[in-house]
Amino acid sequence: MESSVLLFYVLAALILISAVGVISAANAIYSALCLVTTMFGVAGVFLNLGAPFIGAVQVIVYAGAVVVLFVMIVMLLDLKKKERPLQSRSVSSGIKVAIPALLVGIVVAAAQMSIDFATQEGAAQSGGFLVSTKELAQLLLSKYLFAFEAISLLILVVIVGAISLARSPGGTHVGPQ
Amino acid sequence: MLDLNEFMHIGIHHYIALSLILFAVGMMGVMIRTNVLIILMSIELMLNAVNLSFVTFSHYNKNFDGQIIVFFVMTIAAAEAAVGLALVVLIFKHVKTLNVRFFEKLRG
Amino acid sequence: MGQDGFETTINLIKLLLIFLAMIQAVPVLVWVERRGSAFIQDRFGPNRVGPLGLMQLLADAVKFIFKEEFSPNKSVRAIYYMAPVAALVPAALALGALPLSTPIHVAPFEWLGRSWGPYTFEMQSFDIPVGIVYVLAASSLGVYGLLLAGWGSSNKYSLMGALRASAQMMSYELSLGLSVVGTILVFGSLDFHTIIKAQEGFMHFHLFGSEIQIFLPNWGIFYQPLAAIIFVVAVFAESNRLPFDLPEAEGELVAGFHTEYGGFKLLLFFMGEYGHMIVASGLFSIFYLGGYGLPWVDTITVTEFFSGIFSHSTTASIVTSIFYLVLFLIKIALFIWLFMWVRWSLPRFKYDRLMDLGWKTLMPLALFNIILTASIMFLAHFIHWGV
Numbered sequence: 001m002e003s004s005v006l007l008f009y010v011l012a013a014l015i016l017i018s019a020v021g022v023i024s025a026a027n028a029i030y031s032a033l034c035l036v037t038t039m040f041g042v043a044g045v046f047l048n049l050g051a052p053f054i055g056a057v058q059v060i061v062y063a064g065a066v067v068v069l070f071v072m073i074v075m076l077l078d079l080k081k082k083e084r085p086l087q088s089r090s091v092s093s094g095i096k097v098a099i100p101a102l103l104v105g106i107v108v109a110a111a112q113m114s115i116d117f118a119t120q121e122g123a124a125q126s127g128g129f130l131v132s133t134k135e136l137a138q139l140l141l142s143k144y145l146f147a148f149e150a151i152s153l154l155i156l157v158v159i160v161g162a163i164s165l166a167r168s169p170g171g172t173h174v175g176p177q
Numbered sequence: 178m179l180d181l182n183e184f185m186h187i188g189i190h191h192y193i194a195l196s197l198i199l200f201a202v203g204m205m206g207v208m209i210r211t212n213v214l215i216i217l218m219s220i221e222l223m224l225n226a227v228n229l230s231f232v233t234f235s236h237y238n239k240n241f242d243g244q245i246i247v248f249f250v251m252t253i254a255a256a257e258a259a260v261g262l263a264l265v266v267l268i269f270k271h272v273k274t275l276n277v278r279f280f281e282k283l284r285g
Numbered sequence: 286m287g288q289d290g291f292e293t294t295i296n297l298i299k300l301l302l303i304f305l306a307m308i309q310a311v312p313v314l315v316w317v318e319r320r321g322s323a324f325i326q327d328r329f330g331p332n333r334v335g336p337l338g339l340m341q342l343l344a345d346a347v348k349f350i351f352k353e354e355f356s357p358n359k360s361v362r363a364i365y366y367m368a369p370v371a372a373l374v375p376a377a378l379a380l381g382a383l384p385l386s387t388p389i390h391v392a393p394f395e396w397l398g399r400s401w402g403p404y405t406f407e408m409q410s411f412d413i414p415v416g417i418v419y420v421l422a423a424s425s426l427g428v429y430g431l432l433l434a435g436w437g438s439s440n441k442y443s444l445m446g447a448l449r450a451s452a453q454m455m456s457y458e459l460s461l462g463l464s465v466v467g468t469i470l471v472f473g474s475l476d477f478h479t480i481i482k483a484q485e486g487f488m489h490f491h492l493f494g495s496e497i498q499i500f501l502p503n504w505g506i507f508y509q510p511l512a513a514i515i516f517v518v519a520v521f522a523e524s525n526r527l528p529f530d531l532p533e534a535e536g537e538l539v540a541g542f543h544t545e546y547g548g549f550k551l552l553l554f555f556m557g558e559y560g561h562m563i564v565a566s567g568l569f570s571i572f573y574l575g576g577y578g579l580p581w582v583d584t585i586t587v588t589e590f591f592s593g594i595f596s597h598s599t600t601a602s603i604v605t606s607i608f609y610l611v612l613f614l615i616k617i618a619l620f621i622w623l624f625m626w627v628r629w630s631l632p633r634f635k636y637d638r639l640m641d642l643g644w645k646t647l648m649p650l651a652l653f654n655i656i657l658t659a660s661i662m663f664l665a666h667f668i669h670w671g672v
Binding site: 004005008012015016019020022023028031032035038039042045046049050051053054057058061062065066069070073074076077093096097099100101103104107108111131135136139140143144147151154155158159161162165166 | 193210253
């Protein structure tokens with residue numbers, strides 16, 4: 001058992017246990033904390049797959065900003081009461097659990113049975129493929145320039161939208177400015 | 178059918194299976210939970226599963242475009258989380274509850 | 286980690302030593318803070334316990350360890366106990382990626398009948414190619430300690446302090462990252478070693494074909510003065526130090542998010558805060574003050590100087606590393622003194638002015654700095670002006 005195999009299984013266990021924790025935790029804060037560990041696990045898998053920059057950006061954006069936003073909203077809305085998530089009527093929740101399980105089984109089997117286009121060459125040189133940030137940036141600003149600019153505009157729209165939605169009447173500053 | 182050798186050597190199937198199971202867990206979260214914040218968190222799980230599969234394909238095809246797409250997906254997910262949470266705060270001020278069952282019917 | 290047992294063991298010991306160094310620096314910094322603040326405020330600091338009050342830190346440590354471990358009745362226990370750990374871990378993680386000195390090259394030697402090959406030990410816990418982004422990621426995780434502390438205490442004032450602190454930290458993280466982008470543009474790499482190596486020697490550039498050499502050292506602070514100022518202000522806000530310490534404002538919010546903490550858990554919070562200060566000082570030294578290097582002298586010259594004195598190459602390498610480590614520590618100490626000096630000189634910001642400063646002043650300035658740097662570099666490249 002090589003170390004990279006063990007590492008993959010440890011990270012996969014971390015991701016899946018935390019993901020199940022997200023959807024089945026009693027308190028919303030525990031869900032958010034399990035989401036953080038899921039993000040860490042996914043960042044670890046990115047590092048394993050030779051994408052260190054994307055892994056670090058995953059930690060900065062997701063674990064360091066998006067989930068913090070979730071946690072702050074939970075604290076703002078002061079949700080302390082616990083709810084029991086998996087106790088509703090048996091038939092409908094049974095269907096809701098069965099459908100994703102069926103999906104996973106079907107697609108995994110399909111992937112197994114399909115032609116191995118990747119593992120024939122991929123198995124020979126796995127590892128040692130580390131994308132440098134410079135190459136990513138060159139690709140981002142040449143081939144995907146339009147998408148880059150479009151997403152900047154999208155972020156601007158989202159900022160203006162979120163502020164106008166969450167604005168309190170009268171502004172946030174006290175006294176004359 | 179299930180030999181141990183498959184589990185010893187990590188190939189593309191393992192990462193795809195991981196991404197699929199994560200996606201399914203996220204989907205289950207959206208369908209089962211009634212707290213709107215947890216539904217939003219499950220959506221983030223699904224987006225992470227998709228990111229994982231993009232980076233996997235990028236690694237096994239030696240092509241960086243997958244990582245650029247992951248970049249964009251992350252940005253859009255963060256933007257969508259921001260707007261979604263702003264809406265959640267507004268709804269909470271109105272309805273005083275976060276149970277989806279109360280405002281899933283478009284009325285009032 | 287290493288090919289064989291010797292290298293792995295030494296690397297593990299080094300990891301532990303760097304972590305412990307950060308922990309052990311905290312009592313020393315607390316002593317410096319108390320004596321330094323006393324000096325600024327024209328009074329004596331602790332001077333009873335031991336010479337110059339140095340044993341005061343030992344007494345404080347013993348007091349912290351032996352205090353009663355309690356948790357408030359209404360608190361959420363798991364989160365209450367997890368929060369101080371979540372405040373300490375990001376600072377320790379960030380410190381691991383900073384290079385503290387030149388690597389130690391060990392020549393092959395004989396021991397226990399075996400020949401151990403040539404090794405190179407980096408003077409950092411781990412060497413990451415995307416070092417800067419990793420350190421930013423680790424610092425951005427510092428928000429969780431505050432948020433969890435505020436929530437776990439189940440106390441209105443703690444919660445308010447925690448929400449304020451996290452909003453403040455996230456706002457200034459933006460300006461921090463943007464100011465660092467200007468430095469990355471100038472030095473052209475995300476790796477710390479490349480940045481330190483690029484700051485050696487005299488400041489020189491080509492000006493319309495002729496090469497000019499100025500008497501200044503080739504430091505980042507002369508290439509990016511605006512980014513250095515923005516970095517300093519943002520880093521003050523990141524570690525919740527005065528003048529940005531409204532979240533832990535004594536007298537307003539009792540003690541903010543660490544109201545309900547006492548004893549060892551409070552010590553962990555302080556370790557996290559001082560750890561953040563050490564990491565911030567280290568980052569400032571690396572980006573703007575030339576890292577561990579001597580101002581006008583390259584690393585090669587000093588290495589050869591020490592190789593000339595000591596015949597055995599391993600000893601020469603170790604002495605060079607120690608020399609540069611001392612230099613780095615001097616720069617960090619200077620910057621930490623700046624932290625403490627500002628703390629006891631400036632009044633505290635009001636919260637809305639604090640957020641205004643972060644969003645309406647620092648962020649546009651940082652963006653302007655990026656545009657200016659990029660324009661100058663583009664012009665320089667385009668008309669062969671050359672920097």
